[in-house]
Amino acid sequence: MRLPIEDWIEDLQSLNIENKNLFEESITCYKASAYKAALLFSFLGFQQIIKERILNAERPDYYQEQVWESIKRDLRKEEAWDTAVNEAIKKRDDNKKIFNISDDIRQQAIYWRYRRNDCAHSKPNIIKASHVEAFWFFLISNLTKFVVEGSKDSLTKKIKRHFDLNYTRDDADFMYLIREIPSAIQEDSIDEFITELNSMFAKSSFIYPADEGRAMAFLNEIINLNTVISRKLIEFIKGYEQLELYFLAEYPEKVSTFYHSDTTGIRNLWRVKLNKSTPGKLSIFTSLILNGYLGTEKEEAIIHFINNNTDAIPTEIECGHLLRHGYFRMYESLIYADESPLLNDFNFGNGSIKSIIGHLDIIDLSDNIVQSIQRIFQASPFPNKLRIALNKYFSENSTKKSEYIAICLRLGIDPLENII
Numbered sequence: 001m002r003l004p005i006e007d008w009i010e011d012l013q014s015l016n017i018e019n020k021n022l023f024e025e026s027i028t029c030y031k032a033s034a035y036k037a038a039l040l041f042s043f044l045g046f047q048q049i050i051k052e053r054i055l056n057a058e059r060p061d062y063y064q065e066q067v068w069e070s071i072k073r074d075l076r077k078e079e080a081w082d083t084a085v086n087e088a089i090k091k092r093d094d095n096k097k098i099f100n101i102s103d104d105i106r107q108q109a110i111y112w113r114y115r116r117n118d119c120a121h122s123k124p125n126i127i128k129a130s131h132v133e134a135f136w137f138f139l140i141s142n143l144t145k146f147v148v149e150g151s152k153d154s155l156t157k158k159i160k161r162h163f164d165l166n167y168t169r170d171d172a173d174f175m176y177l178i179r180e181i182p183s184a185i186q187e188d189s190i191d192e193f194i195t196e197l198n199s200m201f202a203k204s205s206f207i208y209p210a211d212e213g214r215a216m217a218f219l220n221e222i223i224n225l226n227t228v229i230s231r232k233l234i235e236f237i238k239g240y241e242q243l244e245l246y247f248l249a250e251y252p253e254k255v256s257t258f259y260h261s262d263t264t265g266i267r268n269l270w271r272v273k274l275n276k277s278t279p280g281k282l283s284i285f286t287s288l289i290l291n292g293y294l295g296t297e298k299e300e301a302i303i304h305f306i307n308n309n310t311d312a313i314p315t316e317i318e319c320g321h322l323l324r325h326g327y328f329r330m331y332e333s334l335i336y337a338d339e340s341p342l343l344n345d346f347n348f349g350n351g352s353i354k355s356i357i358g359h360l361d362i363i364d365l366s367d368n369i370v371q372s373i374q375r376i377f378q379a380s381p382f383p384n385k386l387r388i389a390l391n392k393y394f395s396e397n398s399t400k401k402s403e404y405i406a407i408c409l410r411l412g413i414d415p416l417e418n419i420i
Contacts (some may be wrong), residue, residue, distance in 0.1 A: 003027060005136040006040075011226045014182045015250065016052075019045050030132050036119035038132045043116040046139060047085045051075050052182045054088055054098060057148035060097045071098075086113055089146075100186065108138055108183050143191060144182055144227065151184035156196055163200065163214065169243060178221045190229050194236050216250045224240060225256060234258055241273055249280025252287035266293050270301045275308045282312035289325050302330050307342065310351050311401045313358030328363055335359075338373035349383030356386065357393050363402065371406045377416055387418060394420050 009015060009023050054074055059068040074084035089109050091097045099106075110136055118125040159177055162168045166209035185193050201215040212307070219237070223230045236242050238258060245263060248255055259303050270288060274281045285305055288294055294301045314322055322328060335342045340350045342416065343356070363369075377387050394401040410416045 002142065003030075003136075004140065008136075008140050012182070014179045014225070019048050020054075022048065024356075030129065035129055035132050036127045038222065039127055039135060040116060040119045042132065042135055042139070043112060044113075046143070047082065049143065049183075050085050051081055053146060054085075055146055056180065056183070056405075057151050060098070060149040062149075065197075066304075072370060098148055100149050101142075101145050105145060108142070112138065145186060147186045152186070152189050152193055155180055155184040156193070156200075159197065159218075160200055162220075173253075174218055175221065178218075181222060182225060184226055185229055187228055188230050189237075193229070194215065194233055198236070212246065213250070216247055220251050220254070223254065241414055242278070245273060245276060245278040245281065245284070248284045248287075249278060252280070252283040255284060255287040255293070256291050267337055270294070271304060274305065277370075279309055282309070282314055282318060286314075286318045286321050289327075290321055298325065299330070303334065306331050306334050307348075308350075309355050311354045313355060314362060331359060332363065332366065332369065336369045338368075338372075341372050341376065342373060343386070344359050344382065346381075346383050352387040353386055354387045358387055360393065360400065365407060367401045367407060367411060370404055371411065371413075373419060374408070374413060374416060376420065377419055389420055392412035 008025060009020060015023075020044035022041050026045065029035070029041060029404065030038035055072055058224060059065065071084065071088065074080045075088075075251060077084075088098045089106060092106060115125075115127065115131060115135070116174075117123065119127055157176070158180075160176075162174055190384075201212075201218075219233060223234050234257065234281045237247055244258075249256065255269075259269065259407065266288065270285060274285055288301070289298065306327075314327075342352075349356070368385065373390070376382050377390075404420060405415050
């Protein structure tokens with residue numbers, strides 16, 4: 001049976017190898033019924049995390065430089081760091097506290113230090129599996145709250161400087177900033193942090209500037225943290241439709257993270273949001289199909305998408321996926337239908353030239369496609385902008401032109417001069 005602490009360790013991407021090893025050693029001891037050792041290793045992992053958060057943090061404004069450096073100096077001493085961590089947690093005066101936590105959490109941390117001492121000094125108090133499990137749940141519930149005062153503002157400044165090309169190259173790794181987020185942002189400051197982050201990146205209307213790829217990559221890594229801030233960031237992105245579509249077009253695999261079992265949200269996504277002319281919308285739609293989110297609505301969704309797609313063209317990878325799900329079969333049956341083909345709809349035909357021509361590069365010419373084109377363009381009125389585009393396409397694509405003529409000859413019809 002997998003323990004909740006194992007999932008927590010796996011999700012906690014900010015955990016370094018040394019601390020991860022401590023928790024894994026604790027789990028090994030727990031499964032061997034060595035509960036005192038399990039609690040010792042887990043508490044040591046907790047202390048190491050607290051120590052690193054202080055050492056990596058900027059000095060709170062109300063601390064004098066020499067006092068702050070003295071605290072950090074004690075944390076670096078092998079014989080003093082354990083006590084220094086405990087004292088840091090205990091500080092609660094407004095001009096001395098290091099962590100802005102409630103007195104309840106502060107007292108819980110002190111309680112667990114006493115239980116650690118029971119284990120380390122062979123005291124008679126009994127330590128059982130329930131003690132270890134309770135401490136693990138304390139960590140899962142409260143570790144993110146141990147944030148050094150002023151850490152959010154400090155992190156925001158670092159991010160701003162990192163994304164300023166006057167200071168940092170555009171290909172510089174930003175993962176050191178991502179790793180700092182869980183220990184720098186308190187839950188009650190998450191909304192403020194996300195708003196500041198967006199303002200930093202945004203140019204206008206929540207669409208990011210020319211280097212949007214870096215901004216999107218940064219947001220994606222925050223989501224990969226799989227913490228409270230990740231979930232709140234997803235809700236923020238979903239609150240701005242254009243930003244959401246740009247993000248999902250860049251990371252279509254995140255559709256499952258954004259919507260999971262939200263059936264009404266999924267339907268709104270493919271019926272409403274994907275009607276917009278957003279680059280990469282077909283990759284989002286393909287991700288919905290591959291993740292099985294369309295269910296019994298798949299055919300309805302594909303038909304709706306084709307009817308409202310004026311510019312999206314499948315990539316080579318998307319073609320393989322879409323082919324298996326009947327997309328191209330339905331595309332041909334709608335665009336080149338025997339009755340009321342979309343190709344002959346003036347608004348669709350003249351407004352979807354990019355998509356229609358792009359799909360001709362992908363699908364094989366069939367008798368049905370050629371006959372449909374012949375019927376539509378043999379006499380006006382017809383979508384003339386589309387006719388000009390088709391004529392240009394066949395004149396520049398000798399292979400397709402030859403296929404078209406060959407099919408006409410086999411069917412015993414003359415290729416239209418205004419097309420070929």
